[in-house]
Amino acid sequence: MSRKIDLPTAAEMQKFHHQSQRHNFWSKISMPQRLSLGFLTVITVGAFLLMLPFSYHGNIGHTFMDGLFTATSAASVTGLTVVDTAQHWTIFGQIVIMILVEIGALGFMSFSVLLFTATRRQMDLKSKMMVQEVYNLESLYDTRVVFGYVIKLSLIIQTIGALLLAPFFMHDFGWKRGMFYAIFHAISAFGNSGFSILPKGTASYNNQPWVLLIIAALIVAGSLGFLVWRDLLLYRATHHLTLHSKLALVMTSALIIGGWLLFELTEHNIHSAQSISPINRLFDTLFMSISYRTAGFAQFSFDTMSSATVLLTMMLMYIGGTPGSTAGGIKTTTLGVLILQTRAALRGKKDVVFSHRRLSHENIVRALLLVFVSLVFLGILSFLLMLTQEHAQNYGLEYVIFEVVSAFATTGLTLGLTPHLTTFGQIIIMLAMFIGRVGIYTVMFSILNVHDDKAPFRYPEESVIIG
Amino acid sequence: MSRKIDLPTAAEMQKFHHQSQRHNFWSKISMPQRLSLGFLTVITVGAFLLMLPFSYHGNIGHTFMDGLFTATSAASVTGLTVVDTAQHWTIFGQIVIMILVEIGALGFMSFSVLLFTATRRQMDLKSKMMVQEVYNLESLYDTRVVFGYVIKLSLIIQTIGALLLAPFFMHDFGWKRGMFYAIFHAISAFGNSGFSILPKGTASYNNQPWVLLIIAALIVAGSLGFLVWRDLLLYRATHHLTLHSKLALVMTSALIIGGWLLFELTEHNIHSAQSISPINRLFDTLFMSISYRTAGFAQFSFDTMSSATVLLTMMLMYIGGTPGSTAGGIKTTTLGVLILQTRAALRGKKDVVFSHRRLSHENIVRALLLVFVSLVFLGILSFLLMLTQEHAQNYGLEYVIFEVVSAFATTGLTLGLTPHLTTFGQIIIMLAMFIGRVGIYTVMFSILNVHDDKAPFRYPEESVIIG
Ligand SMILES: [K+]
Numbered sequence: 001m002s003r004k005i006d007l008p009t010a011a012e013m014q015k016f017h018h019q020s021q022r023h024n025f026w027s028k029i030s031m032p033q034r035l036s037l038g039f040l041t042v043i044t045v046g047a048f049l050l051m052l053p054f055s056y057h058g059n060i061g062h063t064f065m066d067g068l069f070t071a072t073s074a075a076s077v078t079g080l081t082v083v084d085t086a087q088h089w090t091i092f093g094q095i096v097i098m099i100l101v102e103i104g105a106l107g108f109m110s111f112s113v114l115l116f117t118a119t120r121r122q123m124d125l126k127s128k129m130m131v132q133e134v135y136n137l138e139s140l141y142d143t144r145v146v147f148g149y150v151i152k153l154s155l156i157i158q159t160i161g162a163l164l165l166a167p168f169f170m171h172d173f174g175w176k177r178g179m180f181y182a183i184f185h186a187i188s189a190f191g192n193s194g195f196s197i198l199p200k201g202t203a204s205y206n207n208q209p210w211v212l213l214i215i216a217a218l219i220v221a222g223s224l225g226f227l228v229w230r231d232l233l234l235y236r237a238t239h240h241l242t243l244h245s246k247l248a249l250v251m252t253s254a255l256i257i258g259g260w261l262l263f264e265l266t267e268h269n270i271h272s273a274q275s276i277s278p279i280n281r282l283f284d285t286l287f288m289s290i291s292y293r294t295a296g297f298a299q300f301s302f303d304t305m306s307s308a309t310v311l312l313t314m315m316l317m318y319i320g321g322t323p324g325s326t327a328g329g330i331k332t333t334t335l336g337v338l339i340l341q342t343r344a345a346l347r348g349k350k351d352v353v354f355s356h357r358r359l360s361h362e363n364i365v366r367a368l369l370l371v372f373v374s375l376v377f378l379g380i381l382s383f384l385l386m387l388t389q390e391h392a393q394n395y396g397l398e399y400v401i402f403e404v405v406s407a408f409a410t411t412g413l414t415l416g417l418t419p420h421l422t423t424f425g426q427i428i429i430m431l432a433m434f435i436g437r438v439g440i441y442t443v444m445f446s447i448l449n450v451h452d453d454k455a456p457f458r459y460p461e462e463s464v465i466i467g
Numbered sequence: 468m469s470r471k472i473d474l475p476t477a478a479e480m481q482k483f484h485h486q487s488q489r490h491n492f493w494s495k496i497s498m499p500q501r502l503s504l505g506f507l508t509v510i511t512v513g514a515f516l517l518m519l520p521f522s523y524h525g526n527i528g529h530t531f532m533d534g535l536f537t538a539t540s541a542a543s544v545t546g547l548t549v550v551d552t553a554q555h556w557t558i559f560g561q562i563v564i565m566i567l568v569e570i571g572a573l574g575f576m577s578f579s580v581l582l583f584t585a586t587r588r589q590m591d592l593k594s595k596m597m598v599q600e601v602y603n604l605e606s607l608y609d610t611r612v613v614f615g616y617v618i619k620l621s622l623i624i625q626t627i628g629a630l631l632l633a634p635f636f637m638h639d640f641g642w643k644r645g646m647f648y649a650i651f652h653a654i655s656a657f658g659n660s661g662f663s664i665l666p667k668g669t670a671s672y673n674n675q676p677w678v679l680l681i682i683a684a685l686i687v688a689g690s691l692g693f694l695v696w697r698d699l700l701l702y703r704a705t706h707h708l709t710l711h712s713k714l715a716l717v718m719t720s721a722l723i724i725g726g727w728l729l730f731e732l733t734e735h736n737i738h739s740a741q742s743i744s745p746i747n748r749l750f751d752t753l754f755m756s757i758s759y760r761t762a763g764f765a766q767f768s769f770d771t772m773s774s775a776t777v778l779l780t781m782m783l784m785y786i787g788g789t790p791g792s793t794a795g796g797i798k799t800t801t802l803g804v805l806i807l808q809t810r811a812a813l814r815g816k817k818d819v820v821f822s823h824r825r826l827s828h829e830n831i832v833r834a835l836l837l838v839f840v841s842l843v844f845l846g847i848l849s850f851l852l853m854l855t856q857e858h859a860q861n862y863g864l865e866y867v868i869f870e871v872v873s874a875f876a877t878t879g880l881t882l883g884l885t886p887h888l889t890t891f892g893q894i895i896i897m898l899a900m901f902i903g904r905v906g907i908y909t910v911m912f913s914i915l916n917v918h919d920d921k922a923p924f925r926y927p928e929e930s931v932i933i934g
């Protein structure tokens with residue numbers, strides 16, 4: 001009863017792209033083209049709305065690039081900002097940002113599910129019928145059905161999150177603003193966007209672990225992705241998790257706990273957190289471990305942090321969340337495959353095995369190549385910024401590299417460079433955010449399947465999603 | 468008439484390791500163990516010699532770690548120094564360093580040739596006989612023969628280099644010191660070690676392109692490696708280059724020219740080079756492109772350079788030279804394979820082809836995995852340094868990462884951290900130099916061959932060396 005997640009061949013993609021029989025414009029363009037076009041449309045509309053005079057406070061300087069950059073950052077759920085979200089925008093502007101985040105998060109979630117599942121070559125008939133009987137969740141070929149499920153699941157989780165956050169925010173800001181803050185942050189956290197309209201961001205609640213834990217739970221829920229959620233929700237019926245879900249869950253847990261321990265190590269003496277009790281500080285580093293990898297809610301100023309924390313944060317951002325989620329980066333499953341391949345290689349094993357399944361070569365090459373291609377991409381963008389941003393020269397490489405990694409991984413943390421970017425610099429960072437959201441799939445697409453020799457005994461093959 | 472360079476399987480390595488019938492200690496340990504033990508012995512003897520009172524000038528503080536670090540740096544042909552090579556050591560000490568460099572360079576060159584060629588599975592009989600007839604260079608199974616060829620080739624090149632350098636140095640320093648300087652720098656440059664005993668290093672000759680060009684030629688000659696040289700020397704007889712040599716030559720040329728153009732771009736206004744004529748400056752950036760990737764002779768102080776130059780230097784160091792040479796890094800052929808794989812992937816091609824040859828999957832996974840493993844290694848070492856080096860906190864991440872990359876790639880450039888390292892920091896850097904020289908092979912070893920499916924038509928398969 002395996003529900004395999006196979007990545008599509010070029011021929012299958014072709015077939016899938018042309019399965020629609022309507023011969024209009026929309027049916028003629030490929031999935032990645034639809035994704036990019038839709039994304040660009042959302043950004044353009046968002047930038048237009050953010051240019052309206054009642055979107056921003058009139059007494060503050062406002063340029064076209066402020067709107068475009070913010071719309072790109074919101075729709076790509078990155079969270080990098082050239083203007084302060086709480087100060088610069090009116091309630092209307094903040095609602096526009098919130099809606100852009102929601103469209104970006106749910107749109108990419110749905111599209112990536114479609115990309116990963118809709119074209120799989122075969123489906124185990126038994127599991128197909130069983131799943132159909134129980135939850136009717138199998139028909140992930142259909143765009144509307146997928147969008148429906150993703151939206152339903154997301155709204156349920158976001159509603160629970162908003163209801164849990166509301167009491168705290170209403171206590172501090174009155175019921176009207178408190179309710180709005182609760183909805184905004186539930187959407188922002190589940191979408192892993194990192195936008196906050198609290199006066200000091202989530203750092204306002206450094207001393208209230210419950211608020212941080214609710215936001216952290218929303219971040220994790222969003223970063224797991226729809227396919228893992230589907231597996232978890234169906235588990236009572238199927239008693240089975242796909243390899244993808246298993247690896248994603250193992251890696252996510254390991255990264256959260258590992259990051260927590262390492263942040264405890266690097267920030268054992270957080271200078272800016274002297275007013276926080278030791279136990280609350282433990283929750284703060286847990287929150288850092290969860291937020292800094294995908295969502296990008298800043299907890300402490302990086303000025304007060306050690307270089308080791310900065311390096312650790314960069315690494316976590318680069319890894320990111322799980323495919324089919326609202327998070328970016330090279331993805332947890334990619335790192336998992338690389339670790340498994342490395343272990344196998346160091347043991348002289350030919351097959352890369354996880355949980356009694358053998359990973360395909362295609363899968364492994366995809367994962368490895370993603371690291372190489374993303375590094376080249378990050379290197380080129382960093383180099384271009386370094387050549388053009390005079391301001392960055394005063395701070396050093398890390399300001400620029402951190403910014404580029406953060407944009408590419410759509411994490412949205414910064415060492416402080418964003419507001420000082422020139423227009424060219426903003427365009428580079430917008431490009432990083434755009435490609436960080438869209439491009440990995442596009443690159444991955446063109447990689448073809450590789451077939452293995454049949455050996456006397458091998459574990460059955462199954463794939464996890466890369467990128 | 469293909470002389471394939473296949474990488475050994477585990478079984479072949481086993482057989483190779485045990486081919487000696489003498490049952491003494493030496494015959495019982497494997498190649499990588501021999502390499503590591505030999506390396507450790509050379510370092511230990513070198514450190515002991517550098518501790519002798521007539522090795523260093525008595526009026527300067529001298530510690531055991533100074534000797535150990537310098538011996539490690541010299542034997543691994545890295546060139547990182549905690550004390551000034553020209554000021555700290557007597558002529559005797561400098562001769563010890565020179566001999567350590569020569570043993571390190573030629574020893575590793577020979578060993579890697581043995582590792583790469585001695586165990587190849589099959590040898591085309593025709594080419595075997597032909598080569599044997601012409602130059603008798605085929606019998607690369609035999610340790611003594613390989614060492615003999617490597618030493619002969621190296622001494623010829625180094626002698627030519629020393630004779631070309633001598634007039635310049637004798638003019639400036641008198642014939643005795645001038646001759647010693649010429650020999651020292653010919654060995655140091657061919658060995659890609661980066662040690663210099665000139666008052667201001669190679670920067671003393673910023674205005675004399677001939678000296679820089681001779682040193683650059685020696686660096687390139689050393690960084691190509693013995694296998695490429697063998698191919699080039701046999702070309703008149705065979706009219707054939709191995710895929711390895713072709714890729715190495717293409718990548719080396721591209722990196723030298725590309726690095727040159729980019730350094731021209733990043734340093735179009737070298738502040739510390741105002742006294743240099745425009746044409747001489749062109750030669751200086753060419754020298755930078757060649758030296759900064761493998762040898763590590765510093766040309767200008769990094770203080771006066773842009774961040775873009777620092778980033779570019781880090782990337783070039785990380786890439787390094789060609790396998791079977793005196794240079795480090797992930798190697799030119801590794802980068803070549805990755806670029807070819809990326810191009811194939813982006814074009815949706817299944818086979819990765821270069822010069823009418825298809826690269827094996829084993830080859831590609833090796834190359835990709837090397838990048839991942841080396842990055843994890845660099846990340847862990849940087850993190851450890853960041854946690855422990857208080858001094859580095861004042862400068863930022865780039866000081867530490869640059870240092871670790873430089874040590875791992877055995878390049879030996881520094882932003883200035885080396886003399887400020889604590890003992891723990893020195894141990895970390897020594898570890899990086901040691902593993903940078905020895906470890907890549909050891910890791911690569913354990914990766915097994917992967918067989919491909921037979922397709923109706925495919926180019927014949929051939930491998931290039933990775934790592
Ligand atoms: K984010």
Ligand SMILES: [K+]
Nearest residue numbers: 545660762878
């Ligand atoms: K060197």
